[in-house]
Amino acid sequence: MARYEADVVIVGGGITAALVAEKLTELRPDLSVIVVEAGRRLFDVANRTLYRRRYLDYGENHWPGDFIEDQGGRGVISRTMAVGGSALHWGGVCNRFSVEDTRLRSMYGLAVDWPVAWDDLERHYVEAERRIGVSGEPGPFPEDQRSEPYPMPPMTMSWNLVQLEAWAEQSGIPFWTTPQAKNTVDGYGGRSVCRRCNTCEICPTGARYSPDYTFRQLLDANRIELHDGTLVRRLVPADDSDRIAVARAVREDGTDDDVEYRARTFVVASGYCWSSHLLLLSASSRFPNGLANSSDHVGRYMTGHLAYQTTIDLDLRLYPGMNEQHSLISRQFFRCATDAPYVRHDLRIWENRGGRGPQLRDDEGRVLLGDDLIADWRTRTTRGTARVRGYYDVHPHAESRLTLDDGSTNRWGDPMPVIEHRVDEATEARAAATREHFETLFARLARANDGRVGRVSGLSYQDHPAGGCRMGDDPATSVVDSYGRTHDHENLFVVGAPTLPTGGTTNGTLTFVALALRSVPAIAGA
Amino acid sequence: MQRRTLLQVLAGALVAPWRGLRVWAQGTPELTAPQLAALDALAEVVLPSALGPAGRSAAVRRFAGWVLNYREGAERGHGYGSSALRRPTGPSPALRYPPQFAALDAAAVSAGAASFAALDAAGRRAVVERALNEPERVTRLPGSPTGENLVADFLGFYANSPDGWDLAYDAQIGADRCRSLDGSDQRPAPFGGR
Numbered sequence: 001m002a003r004y005e006a007d008v009v010i011v012g013g014g015i016t017a018a019l020v021a022e023k024l025t026e027l028r029p030d031l032s033v034i035v036v037e038a039g040r041r042l043f044d045v046a047n048r049t050l051y052r053r054r055y056l057d058y059g060e061n062h063w064p065g066d067f068i069e070d071q072g073g074r075g076v077i078s079r080t081m082a083v084g085g086s087a088l089h090w091g092g093v094c095n096r097f098s099v100e101d102t103r104l105r106s107m108y109g110l111a112v113d114w115p116v117a118w119d120d121l122e123r124h125y126v127e128a129e130r131r132i133g134v135s136g137e138p139g140p141f142p143e144d145q146r147s148e149p150y151p152m153p154p155m156t157m158s159w160n161l162v163q164l165e166a167w168a169e170q171s172g173i174p175f176w177t178t179p180q181a182k183n184t185v186d187g188y189g190g191r192s193v194c195r196r197c198n199t200c201e202i203c204p205t206g207a208r209y210s211p212d213y214t215f216r217q218l219l220d221a222n223r224i225e226l227h228d229g230t231l232v233r234r235l236v237p238a239d240d241s242d243r244i245a246v247a248r249a250v251r252e253d254g255t256d257d258d259v260e261y262r263a264r265t266f267v268v269a270s271g272y273c274w275s276s277h278l279l280l281l282s283a284s285s286r287f288p289n290g291l292a293n294s295s296d297h298v299g300r301y302m303t304g305h306l307a308y309q310t311t312i313d314l315d316l317r318l319y320p321g322m323n324e325q326h327s328l329i330s331r332q333f334f335r336c337a338t339d340a341p342y343v344r345h346d347l348r349i350w351e352n353r354g355g356r357g358p359q360l361r362d363d364e365g366r367v368l369l370g371d372d373l374i375a376d377w378r379t380r381t382t383r384g385t386a387r388v389r390g391y392y393d394v395h396p397h398a399e400s401r402l403t404l405d406d407g408s409t410n411r412w413g414d415p416m417p418v419i420e421h422r423v424d425e426a427t428e429a430r431a432a433a434t435r436e437h438f439e440t441l442f443a444r445l446a447r448a449n450d451g452r453v454g455r456v457s458g459l460s461y462q463d464h465p466a467g468g469c470r471m472g473d474d475p476a477t478s479v480v481d482s483y484g485r486t487h488d489h490e491n492l493f494v495v496g497a498p499t500l501p502t503g504g505t506t507n508g509t510l511t512f513v514a515l516a517l518r519s520v521p522a523i524a525g526a
Numbered sequence: 527m528q529r530r531t532l533l534q535v536l537a538g539a540l541v542a543p544w545r546g547l548r549v550w551a552q553g554t555p556e557l558t559a560p561q562l563a564a565l566d567a568l569a570e571v572v573l574p575s576a577l578g579p580a581g582r583s584a585a586v587r588r589f590a591g592w593v594l595n596y597r598e599g600a601e602r603g604h605g606y607g608s609s610a611l612r613r614p615t616g617p618s619p620a621l622r623y624p625p626q627f628a629a630l631d632a633a634a635v636s637a638g639a640a641s642f643a644a645l646d647a648a649g650r651r652a653v654v655e656r657a658l659n660e661p662e663r664v665t666r667l668p669g670s671p672t673g674e675n676l677v678a679d680f681l682g683f684y685a686n687s688p689d690g691w692d693l694a695y696d697a698q699i700g701a702d703r704c705r706s707l708d709g710s711d712q713r714p715a716p717f718g719g720r
Contacts, residue, residue: 054600056702057592058615059670061601067611079604079611089606156707159714184707197704201606205704319714321691321701358685358694360658360667360678367655373685374574377694 001258006034006225008523009247009263011232011278012270013037014085015509016496016516018211018218019131020269023520025223031524033224034261035215036249038231038274039082040065043212049204052197062202063088068252070410071231075402075419076304076461077273083228084211085271087509089201091325092181092208094134095506096125098143098334100344104395104502108342110426111395112501115473115482116518122147124514129179132209132513133189136179139331152184155194158322160351164386165328167316168349170448175328175349181209189213196323229253233414235266235282235291237489244291244492250412265491265526267484268469269516272302272497276402276468277417279479279494292469292486292494297479299402301470302419303503304462308438309389311354311454312446318384320353333390334505342430343437345392346506352387354454356380386451388442391463392434393505397422402468421462464508466500471515483522484515491526495519555620557590560641561627565589565680567643568630571650572681576693585684592671592683593620619673626676630657692717 008024010017013035021035042063055062066082078086100107102114102121114121126148129136135152138144154177157165161177168175182200186193194207203210218224229252238245247261268275276299280290290298328349336344358377362368368376400422404415439456446453472478475487478501484493495516497508504511557565569582577585596619602612630642633653639645642653657677658664664675667682684690688701697714 054597055603057670058596058600059602060597060615061603064601067604069611072609072611075609077609078606079608080606086606091606156710158710159712162711194707195704196707196710198701319695319697319699321688321699322710322714324701353691358667358682358690360681361665367658369572369651369654369681371574371576373572373681374576374694377685381695 001260003260003262004034004225004227005032005262007031007263008033008265008267009261010035010267010269011235011247012085012268012274013039013083013211013215013226013228014269014271014496015087015090015211016271016512017267017269018084018214019128019513020267020495020516020520020523021218021224022131022214023517024524025218027520028524029223034263035224035226036230036232036247036261037083037226037228038068038071038252039080039228040252041083041212041215041226041228042066042088043083043216045206048202052199052202052204055202056199062199068231071416073273073277073408073417073419074405075417076421076465077417077419078271083215083226087209087211090181090208090210090509091200093507094129094132094136094179094181094510095329095346096122096144097504097506097508097511098331100335101393101502101504107338108336110342111424112470112472112477114501115471115478116515120518121511121514124518125510127517128510128513131214131517132181132510133183133191134179134181134510135184137176139176139329140174141331143335144331150179152188155180155182155184155323155326158196158326158351160318160320160322160384161326161328161349163316163318163384164349164351167314167386167449167451168328168330168445171445173330173332173347173445175330175347178327178329178348180326183207190217196326198321198324200325227259230259231412232261232278233281233412235268235278235492236284237286237291242489244489265493265523267493267495267519267523268498269495270498272465272468273402273417273419275494275496275498277404279469280402280404281414292479292488292492294488295476295479297470297477299468300398300400301396301467301501302400302402302421302462302465303396303467303500304394304421304465304508305391305503305505306394306462307389307391307459308435308442308456309387309459310442310456311352312386312388312442313355313452313454314384314386314446315450316384317382318351320351320356320385322351324351324353326350341433341437342426343392343434344505345390345438347388347390347441350387352385354385354387356385388445390438390441391505391507392438393502394423394427394462395502396467397424400467419465421465462503464503466497466503466508466512469494469498470501471499472501482518484519485522485526493519493523493526495523555593555618555623557593557620557623560643561623562586562590563643564627564630564641567645567650568654568677568680571647571654572677573684574693585689588687589671589680589683593618593623596620619671619679622673623676626657630676633657
């Protein structure tokens with residue numbers, strides 16, 4: 001058996017782990033820190049142009065080997081398991097939540113309030129934006145006031161977005177550019193400026209932030225140890241207290257089958273799925289419901305958000321492909337009057353090539369070849385298509401759960417997770433009104449430009465999943481406090497996505513990171 | 527040009543960035559010189575005239591390069607947040623092309639020509655239309671080659687490429703090229719018959 005000892009062991013190697021490790025080693029350079037990640041490290045930056053090309057030409061995995069075959073589950077469970085986590089594939093969108101997301105109970109009588117003051121969270125948004133490197137511009141609403149400007153100016157809007165913004169604002173809704181973890185300044189964080197390669201999920205220039213950059217910097221400076229390919233299977237409490245004493249792991253490659261980590265503090269940074277999974281998997285005779293689970297809340301209140309989306313055919317000359325990953329955003333609907341029917345959402349607009357492509361046959365079914373094909377195609381290029389989507393706020397039911405599936409095990413015999421999302425009664429009750437709101441909104445946007453709304457579709461799963469170890473002040477109704485410290489084990493922290501009580505109305509990554517950074521002083525002093 | 531020389535030129539022109547990974551291409555079919563000649567003849571019929579001979583030739587080379595560098599058994603992307611792994615890539619679609627090339631030639635012989643490439647343009651168009659209607663009626667252009675229909679694969683490969691879109695929009699959009707942010711707020715420059 002291999003044995004390691006450190007002041008802090010971080011379980012998981014995604015974006016929250018990377019930035020917690022970075023901040024922790026700045027605050028306490030005297031601490032020894034080991035990051036343990038089940039997947040492998042994919043640090044071959046030089047090959048990313050190649051991987052991108054294979055992805056574009058053949059649909060091959062642009063992060064080869066970024067998964068573990070038998071480490072999956074049922075439900076919305078990302079298969080990415082590698083150093084960098086899901087953020088390897090990240091589009092880089094860095095929207096903030098709003099104060100309403102943290103005050104649902106007191107403002108609207110819905111769900112729960114977060115145990116974090118908005119001003120406090122806002123300061124950590126600033127820090128997260130600085131560490132990640134976010135380019136953006138402030139919106140016009142006073143409610144979205146920022147205490148510091150974005151670290152970098154916003155991404156230049158493409159011709160298409162300029163046209164789309166002019167159209168959309170005719171509907172009376174202000175739009176601006178979506179903040180992104182992409183360099184608009186050369187050299188920020190040691191990375192190059194964006195060259196709008198249109199494949200942010202595999203950025204060949206390094207302009208889009210990826211946690212592997214942080215890990216490489218930490219390793220180069222000897223500030224952490226990174227044990228990749230090492231799956232933590234159990235956390236084990238001390239015999240004489242509720243403190244966690246050991247993390248037991250295995251090497252994915254079969255060498256050193258058993259690995260043991262001893263530490264003063266353990267941080268579970270394994271994302272919305274594998275954090276709850278590990279705590280449940282660590283059940284023992286002393287803790288039959290798993291660790292940190294005296295409240296029976298581990299794995300409950302799994303959350304996220306749903307969406308409505310459509311395409312709108314517009315009388316605009318657009319050129320699909322200029323920068324399809326960049327979008328407009330409006331935060332107008334982040335807030336909702338307390339005496340109005342409750343619906344809160346973001347609103348994004350992208351260029352889209354839907355319905356604008358080549359066709360093999362004309363309306364009569366005749367084959368189109370050569371110049372005929374181009375002439376027919378050009379009849380569809382005189383107008384443009386916008387893709388419009390709003391993530392809307394839904395609240396989790398207590399039975400929105402991650403559980404262990406004894407019928408599905410990995411090679412080590414550990415049951416794999418099942419996630420079944422379920423919304424609460426209030427969310428269900430307003431479902432029809434929410435759909436009607438979006439249909440009305442899409443029609444309003446279309447009217448501003450002789451537009452035609454396409455099929456309106458709802459998302460069939462909850463995006464940007466979170467929860468399972470929700471934070472709260474009351475140990476009877478939550479798993480961790482506002483700093484991610486578990487109520488049951490003073491030296492065990494859970495950070496990032498799992499701690500969210502509710503999933504907000506927009507992309508979650510920046511919020512996961514901000515909350516995790518807020519935890520670091522507590523981790524450092526634990 | 528000898529077949530081997532032609533393939534070396536193709537390989538040099540198209541797969542230089544992959545030289546270190548050419549093992550991927552081993553076991554994948556190579557288009558023969560007669561097949562490349564048939565593609566040249568096909569290109570004259572199905573690709574837009576604005577491309578000119580050089581543009582058509584480039585389109586044929588890109589298609590041949592795609593065939594040459596196809597890799598069976600490669601991991602496929604599972605995407606951000608996706609719960610499922612996708613099956614690895616299957617056998618090369620080009621394995622299904624030889625009988626389809628043969629069918630083009632056979633149709634040309636029936637029309638009195640020595641081969642598809644030797645048939646006049648009107649005759650080739652008739653053969654191509656038949657190939658898109660029989661035995662299965664093809665209704666849409668595939669986003670990438672599938673092997674089901676050689677003509678649709680070749681035409682779809684061009685039309686769905688950034689070059690195809692640039693021609694249709696008469697604009698230098700360059701969708702999968704890495705481009706500076708500078709000037710991206712301006713209308714793309716005209717395609718200019720590039």
